[in-house]
Structure formats: structure tokens, C-alpha cells
Amino acid sequence: MRTLILLALCGTLAACAARSTVKLADPQAVKLAAHSGQVCLLRSPLPANTKFKVVGDINSSKRTYGSVSELLPLMAADARAIGADTIINLNTGQKMGAWAWARPVGTGTAVKLESGSFDCASAGGELR
Structure with missing residues (x-):
């Protein structure tokens, strides 16, 4: 009985954790290599003269109370995993x-x- 209660408690706590998912822009495209560098988090579009390729959309959430600052490291990690740098x-x-x-x-x-x-900072972004 204790084991069952412990498993239910662990399952409930795991469901409350922050999570992030990625939807690739083109699942058939050649996958970019993951990297370990910093990712620029920018609340606006890139400057007009900057050329880029869309890799995918990132969605992150938490089921319980918390701060959005808990989500940002997860989103940056997902971006690194799919080869994105911004x-x-x-x-x-x-x-x-x-x-x-x-x-x-x-x-x-x-x-x-x-x-x-x-320059991420001068564009109003934050490096993670």
C-alpha cells in the first residue's frame, strides 16, 4: 500500500513540473547539429537585415503556479537541441x-x- 501511495505521489509531482516541447518547421528537413552555446531569447523579430532559417516552434508551460523564469532555461535547452541559436x-x-x-x-x-x-543585448534580448 505504501508503495502504491509513493508511486501516485511521484507521478503527481512529475506532472506538475515545467515542460517544453518543440514542433519542427519541416520534419523532413536535414536536422541541424545540437550545440552547447548560448541562445538569444528575443521578444521581437530579428533586425530586418538579419538572414535566418526557421527551425521550429517552442512551447513551454507548467501545470501549477510558478514563474516564467522557470521556463526560459527549458526553452533555451530545446533550441540548442535542435540546432537553433535564437x-x-x-x-x-x-x-x-x-x-x-x-x-x-x-x-x-x-x-x-x-x-x-x-548583438543580442543591443537588440533587447537575453542570453541563456
Whole structure:
């Protein structure tokens, strides 16, 4: 009986953790190599003269109360895993859920810069 209760408790706690998912822009395309570098999180589009390739969309959420700052490292890790170096149009906030009045959610578009780089901080972004 104790084992069953412990398993139920562990399952419940695991379901409450923050999570992030990726939907690739083109599942048939050649996969980009994962990297361990920093990812720029940008709440706006890239500057007009910056060439990039869309890799996929990233969605992140938590089922219980929390801060959106819990989601950002997960989103950056997902971007690195699919070879993206920037997340543009990052949108984070709180949303009503079944288990919480305000749970953190986040969305963004993962992109790979094609030519050179840009200054993430001067564009209003944050490196993670």
C-alpha cells in the first residue's frame, strides 16, 4: 500500500513540473547539429537585415503556479537541441489552468542565423 501511495505521489509531482516541447518547421528537413552555446531569447523579430532559417516552434508551460523564469532555461535547452541559436517572438505570461489560477506559459520561434551574428543585448534580448 505504501508503495502504491509513493508511486501516485511521484507521478503527481512529475506532472506538475515545467515542460517544453518543440514542433519542427519541416520534419523532413536535414536536422541541424545540437550545440552547447548560448541562445538569444528575443521578444521581437530579428533586425530586418538579419538572414535566418526557421527551425521550429517552442512551447513551454507548467501545470501549477510558478514563474516564467522557470521556463526560459527549458526553452533555451530545446533550441540548442535542435540546432537553433535564437528564439524570436518570445511570448511569456500567465494562463489559467486546471490546477492553478495563474500558471506560466511561453512560446517562441526557434531560428538558426544564416549570416554572421548580431548583438543580442543591443537588440533587447537575453542570453541563456
